[in-house]
Amino acid sequence: MSANVELDHVTIRFADFTAVDDAHLRIEEGEFFSFLGPSGCGKTTILRTISGFLEPTEGSVRIGGRDMAGVGPNKRPTALIFQNLALFPLMSVADNIAFGLEVRGASRADRRRRADELLSLIALPNHGDKMVSALSGGQKQRVAIARALAVEPEVLLLDEPLSALDLRLRQHMRTELRTIQRRVGITFIYITHDQGEALTMSDRVAVMSNGVIQQVGSGPEVYNNPATAFVASFVGENNAFFGKVARAENGHAMLETSFGPLRGRNPKGLKPGEEAILFVRPEGLLLGAGNDANQFESEILANELEGSMVHVRLAGATPKAITVSLTNDGSAVAARPGARLKASFDPDRATILPKGPLADE
């Protein structure tokens, strides 16, 4: 069984601090949905509200169409996996997994059988009698997932469950999580501040900043068509050119920047005179003058080889360098630090967005 989750204009305040501001979205049944945002942006707060540890100050949470107001965490069809897992260290692995069933009055034999089933689901058969402390980090991770799945939740909530693992294990667990999600078919709501994690695993992502949901969309949507300056700068690498809109027509606009006029798409319909930022990805930039004169000139700061890619850093208007990423086909060899050169880009690969706060690096 799987259920959808609706946040209906949810605002959560602690005293006069607004941790989540008017979150309004619907997560579909069986979806792998991620909340992505920097530390302190209110992700955990949203998750705790869905699981019932917090009540929204305003608005309501509906799970499977049912209003959850006044329904405690022990009565909701959700299961939460904590950032630090919170396994019970004094119980065996099997007892941990079967705790939710014990609560529901299942017999010892039933509990054991179900625990064994789940242990094989998470590829840890015969580990039931071990103590939790005897497991490795990745194994604990999987036990926490099994413990949550044992209660057959309709929605599984995961609060940065991979953040404590090292990189290799994290990448392995990403695919594993996705596999488990497909197999059990329930809704996963996943929290992370790691965009790679969010983009690779999720069907859809909500990007958050300071308690405000900036954009909801699939990975490619969020990456290719960011809705705000924050999303453009937070998800993936991006180069920002600040300026004023000089002309706007046919969905495109021209921005007057310190590097001269630059053109790009104008999805927000900005009018001439408005302050704006033009974003173009490092892989959208080319070295050398383009044929449609959408170009600028700058000094080369560095030329960094990274295997199949080469990153050329150019001096920008801000201390942050402009990055040009090229496939390593020899074309960047001539780009020596200290020299000046022209770079250009296709206006369709650049996005002009209203001026707003950027994600700080």
Next chain:
Amino acid sequence: MSETLLVLPALLLAGFGLAILLRRPAGAVGGPGFVERNGAVIAAYLVVAVGFWVLLMIVLPQLYMVDFSFRNNLPLPKQGGPEDVHTLKNYRYLLFGPEGSDQAFNWLHLKVFAKTIVASVLVTFFDFCLCYPIAYYIAQVARGGSSRLLFVCLLIPFWVNEILRAFAFRIIFGTSGVLNTVLIGMGILPPDAPIDFLRADVALYAGLSYAYVLMMVFPLYNAIESLDHNQIEAARDLGSPWWRIHWRVVMPHAKPGIASGCVMVFMLAAGALATPQILGGPSSLWFTQVIYDQFFQGANWPRGSAYAFVLLVSSIIFVMSAMRLFKVNLGDIAR
């Protein structure tokens, strides 16, 4: 002469005990030894100071008492004479009473003894029931300021000395005391029939329980405080009702603290003197009062020693077996 004979093995024993105590943790962890960690001078000082303290303040007086308990009660001139031999008669007296009495056992003292143990268990249990919610609240529920405030509220009454506190309880629980006045005023009791809480020992149990509240709260608080709050939330999220969270998650975690609080309260209650003296009903005696009487009314120090020793040993045995029953180690308690 015999004292010096006793002191020698005692010294040796204490030395060995100390050596083992000091070696254990270092050996177990595999880190630097005690001397390396502290430096020779400080290590030597610690060994000598602790050893001296343990020996002089704890081991020697107790051993002296033990030796005393196996002797006849002789007037000063006869001490060291031919009659000054070791005997079991003080212990026999506790069990069987005076020779030639018509009763098979010394029921009077044995009953007091049993009552003291049972009542101490009750007091311990009551204290646990009272303190566990308080400790849990302070450790896991209350936030910063209010938990400190609660601690202060718990502490301040203990600035008042024990005897004054006991008398306050007399005032509360007396026949014409506060509690009866309130109950009568509320119409729960008829005006002419107040309850004699003192005679019913209610005042005694309440007073004893109150006296050792802190001994219970602090170990419980320490143990519960170290529990990751996420575990409580995880249990709740998995559907657990509150009582099962306590039974399966909080209490198992707090077991060492529970054990050390209970041991402390039990030992102190069983060994209490002032509170039972002041709050005990006219017909009830605490075993410590019997011991006291042997020393100061009966002027029979050997018998008093024997009684005290019996109380000590049986309390220890009782505590040890309770700990075995609940599967707690001595090491856990000290943690």
